[in-house]
Amino acid sequence: MQALSLHMSKTAMGASQKDFESAMNQVKLLKKDPGNEVKLKLYALYKQTTEGPCNTPRPGVFDLINKAKWDAWNALGNLPKETARQNYVDLVSDLSSSDSSSQVKPEADRKQPGYETLVVTSEDSITKIMMNRPAKKNALTIQMYREIMLALEAASKDDSTIIVLTGNGDYYSSGNDLMNFMNIPPGEMEKEAKNGAILLRDFVGCFIDFPKPLVAVINGPAIGISVTILGLFDLVYASDRATFHTPFTHLGQSPEGCSSYTFPKIMGQAKAAEMLMFGKKLTAREACAQGLVTEVFPDSTFQKEVWTRLKAYSKLPRNTLHISKQSIRNLEKEKLHAVNAEENSVLQERWLSDECINAVMSFLSRKAKL
Ligand SMILES: CCCCCCCCCC/C=C\CC(=O)SCCNC(=O)CCNC(=O)[C@H](O)C(C)(C)COP(=O)(O)OP(=O)(O)OC[C@H]1O[C@@H](n2cnc3c(N)ncnc32)[C@H](O)[C@@H]1OP(=O)(O)O
Numbered sequence: 001m002q003a004l005s006l007h008m009s010k011t012a013m014g015a016s017q018k019d020f021e022s023a024m025n026q027v028k029l030l031k032k033d034p035g036n037e038v039k040l041k042l043y044a045l046y047k048q049t050t051e052g053p054c055n056t057p058r059p060g061v062f063d064l065i066n067k068a069k070w071d072a073w074n075a076l077g078n079l080p081k082e083t084a085r086q087n088y089v090d091l092v093s094d095l096s097s098s099d100s101s102s103q104v105k106p107e108a109d110r111k112q113p114g115y116e117t118l119v120v121t122s123e124d125s126i127t128k129i130m131m132n133r134p135a136k137k138n139a140l141t142i143q144m145y146r147e148i149m150l151a152l153e154a155a156s157k158d159d160s161t162i163i164v165l166t167g168n169g170d171y172y173s174s175g176n177d178l179m180n181f182m183n184i185p186p187g188e189m190e191k192e193a194k195n196g197a198i199l200l201r202d203f204v205g206c207f208i209d210f211p212k213p214l215v216a217v218i219n220g221p222a223i224g225i226s227v228t229i230l231g232l233f234d235l236v237y238a239s240d241r242a243t244f245h246t247p248f249t250h251l252g253q254s255p256e257g258c259s260s261y262t263f264p265k266i267m268g269q270a271k272a273a274e275m276l277m278f279g280k281k282l283t284a285r286e287a288c289a290q291g292l293v294t295e296v297f298p299d300s301t302f303q304k305e306v307w308t309r310l311k312a313y314s315k316l317p318r319n320t321l322h323i324s325k326q327s328i329r330n331l332e333k334e335k336l337h338a339v340n341a342e343e344n345s346v347l348q349e350r351w352l353s354d355e356c357i358n359a360v361m362s363f364l365s366r367k368a369k370l
Pocket of ligand 1: 135136137139140174175176177178179180181189192193196197199200223224225226247248251253256351363367
């Protein structure tokens with residue numbers, strides 16, 4: 001109600017009709033919506049200036065908008081027209097200066113510090129977490145898993161409505177960085193596999209427990225863990241250039257990210273088996289037909305269309321949106337944590353297998369052009 005309190009004139013000289021007309025034009029140029037209370041105040045002062053005290057019957061009880069306008073005008077009582085005009089001009093002047101000081105900052109200013117492998121920005125009530133190793137196709141290093149967990153933790157507490165995960169460059173992500181298997185000293189493999197399983201359990205756990213709507217903006221191909229966790233997102237928007245590939249068997253590894261549970265639920269047993277057991281790579285349109293992707297957009301308009309959609313969604317009532325997300329997730333949380341624990345204990349064993357070690361060696365020797 002503060003904005004509705006009577007605004008004191010700040011100028012010694014009264015505002016002229018020309019000042020009033022110029023203020024009316026300025027209102028139309030405001031970039032930030034001043035909110036309903038201020039708009040009602042502006043309306044009331046405009047009516048008082050142009051017509052004097054309220055002189056029409058009160059609208060009916062169900063005519064909510066016109067009743068609110070009438071009440072605001074009527075509340076000005078016998079305020080003289082000149083004072084109303086001055087108050088209108090002063091109020092617009094205040095709104096214009098706060099509007100220009102709240103102009104959108106350049107991206108560099110919005111970027112949150114402290115991340116080496118991510119770019120995290122917040123704008124329009126959306127926190128965007130962008131994986132940022134484009135030269136390595138956004139392959140996930142140990143540091144990157146940790147930074148994503150930190151960014152999610154921070155985003156769960158900030159004032160954002162929606163959280164987006166996306167990738168920089170031509171890939172969304174090529175999944176686990178296979179270099180994570182390198183440089184493990186002899187005799188340390190079991191310990192490292194155990195630590196890897198704990199890291200992965202915590203990483204996937206963050207997605208299971210995340211309390212706000214999570215949106216994956218799939219800008220290009222996605223592989224491995226970056227695909228499996230999609231079953232834990234609320235919306236998955238994909239460019240028509242994106243592909244979805246989980247070549248676990250070829251790598252001597254087994255499904256993670258709760259996909260052994262979410263994929264059969266989403267796409268049915270047979271289609272899930274094609275992906276998770278036989279490594280079938282899906283196009284974006286196939287993934288959409290199978291329910292893993294919400295919607296596919298042409299690559300040429302992907303960013304524009306997706307961000308326009310997300311900005312509109314971010315204006316929805318925040319608390320209600322979060323409560324709905326939590327109600328849906330709470331039904332499954334216990335099951336998902338149990339699946340996560342089971343998948344990681346199987347995977348921990350797989351990492352020690354010859355099939356996995358040989359597959360990683362094969363990738364590295366191809367990379368080294370051996
Ligand atoms: C015992 C310790 C365990 C520790 C475990 C920690 C937690 C583990 C969690 C496990 C979870 C998930 C499993 C998965 O995600 S499986 C999926 C793994 N990903 C892959 O198999 C993809 C491998 N990459 C490729 O096949 C190709 O690179 C590509 C993505 C198809 C792109 O091919 P391209 O020809 O277009 O480009 P390329 O020249 O190959 O790539 C450019 C550079 O990027 C490097 N790179 C790409 N992806 C990865 C990757 N996943 N790991 C490591 N490096 C990758 C590539 O090597 C090039 O580098 P450089 O320029 O040669 O230096």
